[in-house]
Amino acid sequence: xxxxxxxxxxxxxxxxxxxxxxxxxxxxxxxxxxxxxxxxxxxxxxxxxxxxxxxxxxxxxxxxxxxxxxxxxxxxxxxxxxxxxxxxxxxxxxxxxxxxxxxxxxxxxxxxxxxxxxxxxxxxxxxxxxxxxxxxxxxxxxxxxxxxxxxxxxxxxxxxxxxxxxxxxxxxxxxxxxxxxxxxxxxxxxxxxxxxxxxxxxxxxxxxxxxxxxxxxxxxxxxxxxxxxxxxxxxxxxxxxxxxxxxxxxxxxxxxxxxxxxxxxxxxxxxxxxxxxxxxxxxxxxxxxxxxxxxxxxxxxxxxxxxxxxxxxxxxxxxxxxxxxxxxxxxxxxxxxxxxxxxxxxxxxxxxxxxxxxxxxxxxxxxxxxxxxxxxxxxxxxxxxxxxxxxxxxxxxxxxxxxxxxxxxxxxxxxxxxxxxxxxxxxxxxxxxxxxxxxxxxxxxxxxxxxxxxxxxxxxxxxxxxxx
Numbered sequence: 001x002x003x004x005x006x007x008x009x010x011x012x013x014x015x016x017x018x019x020x021x022x023x024x025x026x027x028x029x030x031x032x033x034x035x036x037x038x039x040x041x042x043x044x045x046x047x048x049x050x051x052x053x054x055x056x057x058x059x060x061x062x063x064x065x066x067x068x069x070x071x072x073x074x075x076x077x078x079x080x081x082x083x084x085x086x087x088x089x090x091x092x093x094x095x096x097x098x099x100x101x102x103x104x105x106x107x108x109x110x111x112x113x114x115x116x117x118x119x120x121x122x123x124x125x126x127x128x129x130x131x132x133x134x135x136x137x138x139x140x141x142x143x144x145x146x147x148x149x150x151x152x153x154x155x156x157x158x159x160x161x162x163x164x165x166x167x168x169x170x171x172x173x174x175x176x177x178x179x180x181x182x183x184x185x186x187x188x189x190x191x192x193x194x195x196x197x198x199x200x201x202x203x204x205x206x207x208x209x210x211x212x213x214x215x216x217x218x219x220x221x222x223x224x225x226x227x228x229x230x231x232x233x234x235x236x237x238x239x240x241x242x243x244x245x246x247x248x249x250x251x252x253x254x255x256x257x258x259x260x261x262x263x264x265x266x267x268x269x270x271x272x273x274x275x276x277x278x279x280x281x282x283x284x285x286x287x288x289x290x291x292x293x294x295x296x297x298x299x300x301x302x303x304x305x306x307x308x309x310x311x312x313x314x315x316x317x318x319x320x321x322x323x324x325x326x327x328x329x330x331x332x333x334x335x336x337x338x339x340x341x342x343x344x345x346x347x348x349x350x351x352x353x354x355x356x357x358x359x360x361x362x363x364x365x366x367x368x369x370x371x372x373x374x375x376x377x378x379x380x381x382x383x384x385x386x387x388x389x390x391x392x393x394x395x396x397x398x399x400x401x402x403x404x405x406x407x408x409x410x411x412x413x414x415x416x417x418x419x420x421x422x423x424x425x426x427x428x429x430x431x432x433x434x435x436x437x438x439x440x441x442x443x444x445x446x447x448x449x450x451x452x453x454x455x456x457x458x459x460x461x462x463x464x465x466x467x468x
Contacts, residue, residue, distance in 0.1 A: 003035040003057075004467065005103035007094060010131075011083075011111045012043040014274060015362050019133045019211050019238045020111070021053060026238070028057035031460050034106075037097055039063055041086050061097075063089045080194045084116050091120050098124070106467045107206070112139070115201035127206040127466045129459075134361045136212045136234060137220035137389050138181075138382045140170025143229060145184065146199035149192070156192055160185050161408070169223035172393045178403040179384040203228055207462050211236040211361065213445040213452045216368070216438060219393065233459040235452050237365040237442050243345040252342040255298070256349065262296055265353030268421055269372075270299040271341050273358040276379050277304035277313040280322045282411050287327050289417025295425050296334045298352075300341035315339025347372050354424040356400065359386040368396070371439030373432045375400045375424040377412070395434050398423040 006027070010020035017040070024036045036058045040051060042065040051060050066085040068078050098105050108121040112132045121128040132139050148154035158164055159177025168175050184192045202208065212234045214221055224232045259267065270286070272278075278286070283301065290297050301322075302313035319337055320328060328337070343363065346352060347370040357363050359378045364386060367374050374397035376387035384405060390397035400420035401412055423429065445452040 002102060002104040004033045004106045006034060006036050006106055006109055008036055008038040008109045009111060009114050009117045011113050012041040015360060016111055016133045018240050021051060022238045022240055024058050025053060025055050028055055037061055039090055039093060061093055083114050087116055087120055090117060094124060106463055112198055115198045118201055118204060125468050130202055130205045130208045132208060132210045134382055135386060136210045136217045137170040138385055140220050140223050141168050142195050143199050144168050146196045149196055156184060170220040172219050179388040181382040181385055182405050205230050206466055207231045207233060207459060209233045209235050209459055211238045215441045233455045235456045237369055239365055239369055241344055248340055255338055256345060258336050259349045259351045262351035264350050267296045267298055267351045268354045269346050269352050270356040271343055272379060273360045274312060276358045277302050283322045284324050285411060285414045286417055287324050288414035291331055292418045293421040295421055299337045301337050302339055359383040361386060368438050368442050371436050373424055373435045375420045376402050378404055379406045396431060398431055
């Protein structure tokens, strides 16, 4: 019998690729009729050269590199151009895939940021499905903005860095302009125009899988019912919880060994994602805030790339250069500063009692999975609106800042940080109780009878019904 083939097209950055691989594995485990090919684009910024999986039903095809003419020096401004440039490569690769008669092409599963690929699916006469690696609420936010922009002439500029609020169906509370994702104020193709385009195209898909679960985002998910949006399938939390350390085995072992020596729930873990870094003035304020709080800490501190240079943050060669004089000596018994962090392994450790996070959606789902309360410190992308949701709508996080972003030169002072850490580490806080409850729910929803398990079943039925 022919295998039912799905083609997955993710954005080639780890925060999108990792959940894409995990949902592909889940689909093939759930229904052995599926085989899946995941196309990996060669992104010139922090490119991921290869991916592996232990599944025989999933294969990876790395597309040839593409030259982009854009003079942009950061990943944002040429993303749209980069994705569009892949369409011919994807078309050729799918032709190659379907040349033999051994597979029956059932459809494309496309990242929400890759909706240009719907045109390629149309050429092959197969349906498109989308996969959102962000929250249901932030997806609803972008859909609502697109509606207001197209039909009511919304001017976004009045919300920039503003306390002006907008009622958004996917949020329980009105959303202040100061937490809007900064990219939507960008006039280029990867700003508002790009996001509006993707939301219009989303409405043409046969269904949208979202990495969330109903109990976490019930308000947001209910806001889609009766709208012009295709069926939404909350299938999360989709996480890679394996804790292999690869090339960083030595550093990771030292980190885990240090955590083993700390009391339960006593350590604050500070980690700001793959692109998170700060200037020296802000680093010093974090250090003073940590020291004054008196809490044990594990701090992933990374050096920003040179301004205008396309690169990820890297580990410092000499960490003392950016820290207050004597800080390492004074905190030697209670703190450890590291570079790269094995985040999943750290969050799963019993010594960790709080997580100061940039509020990337994957990181927030990991904190829920391990029941670790969060203090919000967003940096870029949609992290500010994620922080707003976690603090104001869901009550699962405390605020250090919800409207910080890396481009506004604001320094969060030591006093704000100290206060945030004390609230975060409070043993009897409402946020800690709620997080413990949500942890239990997050484990139940993905097993047989759980809401996400059922939702994935409905998605599979949709795919099988719509095979051409």
